[in-house]
Amino acid sequence: KAGVTQTPRYLIKTRGQQVTLSCSPISGHRSVSWYQQTPGQGLQFLFEYFSETQRNKGNFPGRFSGRQFSNSRSEMNVSTLELGDSALYLCASSSRDRASYFMDGYTFGSGTRLTVV
C-alpha cells in the first residue's frame, strides 16, 4: 500500500514569504504529526492532528500552523519565513486513534527540504 506522501520534496523560498507543505497519510490513518529536523536542534515536534482537530502542539511560534482535512490529508503553513526555518519537515501518520503514542504505528514520509534564502 502507498506510504506517507509529502509534497513538494524540495522548496526554496525567500525570507518573508510564506510556504505551505502537504502530507497525505496512509489510507485509513487519521492521525498526522509534523516534525522539524535541523542539524542544530535535531528532530522537534511541531503539532499533531487527529480527525481535523489539533490534538497536541510543540513549542514553536505562531508563524507555524497546520490543518487537517476530512480525508486526513494535512497541510502545514509557515508565514513570514526566516533563515532559521530552513529544515527538513517530516510528516508521520498513524492508525492509532487514542493518545497513546506507540510510535511503531507511525509511518514517516520522506520529508520536504525547505531552504530559506
Place this chain on the structure above:
Amino acid sequence: KQEVTQIPAALSVPEGENLVLNCSFTDSAIYNLQWFRQDPGKGLTSLLLIQSSQREQTSGRLNASLDKSSGRSTLYIAASQPGDSATYLCAATASGGSYIPTFGRGTSLIVHP
C-alpha cells in the same frame, strides 16, 4: 523537561563488527522508548519499540535494551554490514502527559567493507 542524549554522535567501523549505540534520557517516567533508522534524505523507519514494562526487544540482528532506573537504552547491532550505514535515532515518550516523543540527535553510523 525530557532530554535525550545519544553517544557517540558518529561511528565508523569495519564490516562484521558488533556495535553498541547508546541513548540516555533524563526523565525515567517514560511510556516507551523507540529506535529509528534514517537514511540520507529520507524519513524515519521504526526499528524497535520497548514499552516501559519491558527490558528488551529483538529483531533480527538488532537488540534494544531499556533500563529506566538509570535512564538508558542501548541498541546492539550484531555482525554489522555496509547496508547498516545510516543515522540511528532514539525517542523517549514521557508518561502522564501529552505523549509527545523527545528525540535524540542521533548516531551517524558508517560501516565500511
